[in-house]
Amino acid sequence: MYDRIKGFRDFYPPEMAARRETIDTVESVARRYGFREIETPALESAEMYADKSGEEILEELYVFEDRGGREVALTPELTPTVARMAVARQQALTKPVKWFSTRPFWRYEQVQQGRFREFYQTNVDIFGSAEPTADAEVLAVAADALTGLGLDSGDFEFRVSHRDILGGLLAAFEGEVDTRAAVRAVDKREKVEPDEYAALLTDAGLSAGQVDQFDELLATPEDRLDELVAFAGTDRVEAAVGNLQRVLAAATDLGVRDSCSLSLTTARGLDYYTGVVFECFDSTGEVSRSVFGGGRYDDLIEGFGGQSTPAVGVAPGYATLSLLCQRAGVWPEEAIETDYYVLQVGETRETAARIARDLRARGHVVESDVSGRSFGAQLDYADSINAETVVIVGERDLADGEVTLKQMESGDQTQVPVGSFPGDHERPTFDDFA
Amino acid sequence: MYDRIKGFRDFYPPEMAARRETIDTVESVARRYGFREIETPALESAEMYADKSGEEILEELYVFEDRGGREVALTPELTPTVARMAVARQQALTKPVKWFSTRPFWRYEQVQQGRFREFYQTNVDIFGSAEPTADAEVLAVAADALTGLGLDSGDFEFRVSHRDILGGLLAAFEGEVDTRAAVRAVDKREKVEPDEYAALLTDAGLSAGQVDQFDELLATPEDRLDELVAFAGTDRVEAAVGNLQRVLAAATDLGVRDSCSLSLTTARGLDYYTGVVFECFDSTGEVSRSVFGGGRYDDLIEGFGGQSTPAVGVAPGYATLSLLCQRAGVWPEEAIETDYYVLQVGETRETAARIARDLRARGHVVESDVSGRSFGAQLDYADSINAETVVIVGERDLADGEVTLKQMESGDQTQVPVGSFPGDHERPTFDDFA
Numbered sequence: 001m002y003d004r005i006k007g008f009r010d011f012y013p014p015e016m017a018a019r020r021e022t023i024d025t026v027e028s029v030a031r032r033y034g035f036r037e038i039e040t041p042a043l044e045s046a047e048m049y050a051d052k053s054g055e056e057i058l059e060e061l062y063v064f065e066d067r068g069g070r071e072v073a074l075t076p077e078l079t080p081t082v083a084r085m086a087v088a089r090q091q092a093l094t095k096p097v098k099w100f101s102t103r104p105f106w107r108y109e110q111v112q113q114g115r116f117r118e119f120y121q122t123n124v125d126i127f128g129s130a131e132p133t134a135d136a137e138v139l140a141v142a143a144d145a146l147t148g149l150g151l152d153s154g155d156f157e158f159r160v161s162h163r164d165i166l167g168g169l170l171a172a173f174e175g176e177v178d179t180r181a182a183v184r185a186v187d188k189r190e191k192v193e194p195d196e197y198a199a200l201l202t203d204a205g206l207s208a209g210q211v212d213q214f215d216e217l218l219a220t221p222e223d224r225l226d227e228l229v230a231f232a233g234t235d236r237v238e239a240a241v242g243n244l245q246r247v248l249a250a251a252t253d254l255g256v257r258d259s260c261s262l263s264l265t266t267a268r269g270l271d272y273y274t275g276v277v278f279e280c281f282d283s284t285g286e287v288s289r290s291v292f293g294g295g296r297y298d299d300l301i302e303g304f305g306g307q308s309t310p311a312v313g314v315a316p317g318y319a320t321l322s323l324l325c326q327r328a329g330v331w332p333e334e335a336i337e338t339d340y341y342v343l344q345v346g347e348t349r350e351t352a353a354r355i356a357r358d359l360r361a362r363g364h365v366v367e368s369d370v371s372g373r374s375f376g377a378q379l380d381y382a383d384s385i386n387a388e389t390v391v392i393v394g395e396r397d398l399a400d401g402e403v404t405l406k407q408m409e410s411g412d413q414t415q416v417p418v419g420s421f422p423g424d425h426e427r428p429t430f431d432d433f434a
Numbered sequence: 435m436y437d438r439i440k441g442f443r444d445f446y447p448p449e450m451a452a453r454r455e456t457i458d459t460v461e462s463v464a465r466r467y468g469f470r471e472i473e474t475p476a477l478e479s480a481e482m483y484a485d486k487s488g489e490e491i492l493e494e495l496y497v498f499e500d501r502g503g504r505e506v507a508l509t510p511e512l513t514p515t516v517a518r519m520a521v522a523r524q525q526a527l528t529k530p531v532k533w534f535s536t537r538p539f540w541r542y543e544q545v546q547q548g549r550f551r552e553f554y555q556t557n558v559d560i561f562g563s564a565e566p567t568a569d570a571e572v573l574a575v576a577a578d579a580l581t582g583l584g585l586d587s588g589d590f591e592f593r594v595s596h597r598d599i600l601g602g603l604l605a606a607f608e609g610e611v612d613t614r615a616a617v618r619a620v621d622k623r624e625k626v627e628p629d630e631y632a633a634l635l636t637d638a639g640l641s642a643g644q645v646d647q648f649d650e651l652l653a654t655p656e657d658r659l660d661e662l663v664a665f666a667g668t669d670r671v672e673a674a675v676g677n678l679q680r681v682l683a684a685a686t687d688l689g690v691r692d693s694c695s696l697s698l699t700t701a702r703g704l705d706y707y708t709g710v711v712f713e714c715f716d717s718t719g720e721v722s723r724s725v726f727g728g729g730r731y732d733d734l735i736e737g738f739g740g741q742s743t744p745a746v747g748v749a750p751g752y753a754t755l756s757l758l759c760q761r762a763g764v765w766p767e768e769a770i771e772t773d774y775y776v777l778q779v780g781e782t783r784e785t786a787a788r789i790a791r792d793l794r795a796r797g798h799v800v801e802s803d804v805s806g807r808s809f810g811a812q813l814d815y816a817d818s819i820n821a822e823t824v825v826i827v828g829e830r831d832l833a834d835g836e837v838t839l840k841q842m843e844s845g846d847q848t849q850v851p852v853g854s855f856p857g858d859h860e861r862p863t864f865d866d867f868a
Contacts, residue, residue, distance in 0.1 A: 001518075001521055001522075001738060001739035001740075002478070002479055002481070002482045002514075002518050002738060002739075003479070004475055004478070004518065004522075005475060005477045005478065005479065005500075005504065005506055006502065008475035008476075008477055009473075009475065010472070010473075010474060010475065010515075010519050010522070011472055011473035011474070012472060012519070012523065013470035013471060013472060013533065016470070016471045016472055016473055017470070017471070019473070020471055029794075031799060032794040032797070032798065032799055032800060033794065033800070033801070034772060034799055034800065034801035034819065036447035036450070036451070036770050037447060037450045037451070037454055038444070038445055038446060038447060038450055039443075039444075039445035039450055039453070040444060040445070041438055041439060041442035041443065041444065041552055042442075042476060042508070042538060042540070042552060043439045043442055043496075043540075043552070044436070044438070044439065045436055045437070045439065047436070048436045062477075062498075062500060064496075064498030064499075065498075066439075066496060066542070067542050068440065070439065072439055074476070080436075081444075084435075084436050084438065085444050085446070087435055088435075088438075088444070089446065094815065094818040094819075095805070096804055096805055096815075098801070099447065104476060106476070106477075108500070108501050118475055118476060118477070126804060128805070129804045129805040129806075131804055131805055131806045133783065133803065133804045133805075133806070134804040134805070137804050144794075250783070252784075253783045253784040253787050254783075254787045255787065255788075255791060304435060304436065305435035305436075306435075336470050338468060349567065349684070349687045349688075350686075350687040353687050353688045353689060354689075357689060360463075360466040360467065360578075363466065364466065365465060365466055365468055366466060366467070366468065367467070367468035367532070369567065370530055370560060370563045370565060370567045370568040370571050371529070371530055371562070371563040371565055371567075371568070372563075372565045372567070381528065381530075384528040385468065385528075
């Protein structure tokens with residue numbers, strides 16, 4: 001007996017049915033907004049990740065040398081791949097490019113609740129627009145996906161921040177500050193002790209007094225963002241604040257503003273973000289981790305050798321999303337469904353197969369005996385797969401030109417002329433013939 | 435600029451739209467037969483493959499040691515994984531178990547037309563039935579999937595064979611014959627020169643005379659299978675021939691017999707098959723390789739430490755399937771489709787967003803400006819995404835309480851009161867208001 005690899009999961013049909021319904025809902029929202037599906041490789045050159053995020057990122061990835069001597073990585077996220085794809089076809093692609101895809105990613109993580117080494121996301125990205133409407137559309141897709149899953153707009157909140165406000169404030173302090181390290185510290189703020197957070201900022205170059213001042217600035221409420229502009233006194237912070245305000249105004253027009261709250265302490269862990277960033281949280285706090293996040297990354301494609309191409313995206317992940325749906329009581333039932341079981345008694349396979357074929361042609365889920373089972377065993381099986389209707393095709397009935405329709409929930413049954421079944425009925429049930 | 439890894443593919447939206455339609459068709463047929471979706475890991479213990487197929491198989495796989503010191507492999511096929519999953523839940527699973535899943539697999543192959551290092555398949559398997567009806571149902575799913583794609587039953591043929599007829603015949607020869615090696619030789623028969631084929635059989639232990647005799651036996655037509663039984667004079671061959679005949683009889687009842695032809699020279703490369711095996715071919719021969727195949731593997735689950743569990747399956751692969759569909763002229767158009775583009779002129783974002791939201795709520799694909807573009811640039815973009823209808827929301831029109839509906843194909847347009855759009859129309863078009 002073999003074990004599966006730690007941090008990897010097997011999804012059996014009942015759980016998969018719930019997952020499929022969830023993924024279908026998210027994808028269907030993305031499609032309706034005009035995002036187009038792409039499909040991408042599981043392996044990329046490891047260099048692509050090392051160049052973008054530093055060699056140390058490779059420690060967290062599944063990296064190996066393939067038989068051709070290439071150092072390759074199992075893809076830990078989609079963004080570098082879509083950036084590579086956008087560069088490869090940059091002449092041919094009509095902007096804005098709007099793409100989505102659902103697939104697994106891999107990181108050598110500490111396995112815990114809602115965190116696995118193989119995890120699934122639907123990535124939704126817009127390339128080629130720097131306009132606030134694009135940021136707001138990404139937020140609107142995320143919100144519509146969540147409400148499409150049955151969540152109420154009060155069940156979740158998007159904590160919205162802006163990387164260039166953070167960067168601009170840090171640049172305004174006296175002394176040398178390592179912005180990248182300081183932003184990472186902000187991203188860890190909720191996950192570590194206050195002392196450790198302060199130490200991380202000190203390591204990044206802030207003095208103890210500056211740490212306090214910075215923390216105070218990050219608590220600025222939305223109606224006093226001009227204080228940040230005044231503090232920094234730079235065009236950079238003024239532009240960043242203005243951009244954030246315009247994104248929130250666009251969110252209002254697109255109907256998603258109520259789900260957004262300003263949260264400058266939200267930073268996102270990845271280095272490549274440049275503008276608005278956001279994370280989705282469970283409003284009740286019961287799911288304590290960020291459910292998913294997204295943001296603007298205007299420099300990545302140029303960094304990959306392409307033309308300057310602004311970009312913004314979001315990536316709902318299904319491990320945490322299922323925790324949120326379960327908390328809110330809207331996770332789909334983990335059960336399989338069957339429209340018909342066509343039960344064979346005696347040598348009736350040909351007729352049973354004809355009936356099953358006719359019902360399948362109408363789009364229904366139809367099983368029939370493939371095991372040479374007895375009447376009782378077939379009925380038990382039909383019950384185990386939650387068959388709604390059982391069509392009993394018996395030798396004696398057939399001699400009289402009839403089959404029996406059995407409604408499983410009530411146990412009621414009735415005889416039907418075999419020649420008129422399924423006949424013109426799109427979805428024939430006991431009630432149509434009783 | 436980074437390159438993608440050799441043998442791996444990026445699928446951009448137009449091609450992906452055709453692939454998605456194809457995959458949806460195949461999966462929808464499997465669902466209607468009552469196969470239930472599962473989802474499986476990308477990595478498995480390398481030992482699992484080495485144990486089943488010999489250490490040499492690892493040479494063809496992407497194998498590496500993970501950070502925990504496990505030797506892992508990117509899954510080259512689904513069957514060992516589903517066998518592992520069936521064993522892990524063997525007490526809880528109600529038989530027959532019917533599973534399907536679509537996912538990529540990986541092999542370090544020579545890249546050529548229709549063959550990649552990352553390739554996608556939909557695996558469809560039945561566990562827990564040794565009955566011929568199960569084999570026939572798997573053939574019927576494959577045939578329905580192909581006709582569902584628009585192929586005519588004359589476009590393809592299933593070449594059906596039986597591993598235990600091959601094995602039983604080989605065992606009936608005088609001398610020591612390495613059955614596994616001989617079956618692999620049969621699998622290579624069409625791909626190598628006659629001399630090489632003969633040499634492979636000689637290496638497997640057959641004399642030159644036996645090679646000729648074996649080849650003659652493999653040419654036995656369907657109505658003279660009793661000659662094989664007579665040659666071998668063993669219960670084994672008698673049982674195997676009887677089983678093959680019962681599978682073909684079941685295929686008749688299930689309506690798939692016309693797509694099947696007997697072909698004892700069809701062997702399938704994998705070692706674990708035990709009964710009926712089959713391969714799907716392009717009837718015209720224009721696609722010269724096997725499109726996909728399947729068969730019965732009754733011993734695998736027991737070999738994985740489970741209870742004896744007969745199994746049969748098929749796995750349509752999309753690289754070769756697309757070649758067949760293209761040859762037959764039924765490959766879906768590689769194009770994106772859009773129901774509506776909502777065009778903004780001036781400060782009309784709020785109304786445009788409301789209209790887009792209403793249309794999306796009716797299930798349509800709707801794009802709107804996210805780039806702050808001019809009228810003309812938006813119209814060009816709407817054209818590039820094949821928008822059927824453009825809803826023009828202009829400041830001046832809005833002042834008169836109107837929007838303009840433009841049918842893109844004809845260029846015709848008409849004014850519509852904004853309050854009655856989309857109104858009660860499920861899919862409002864120019865014709866509804868002209």
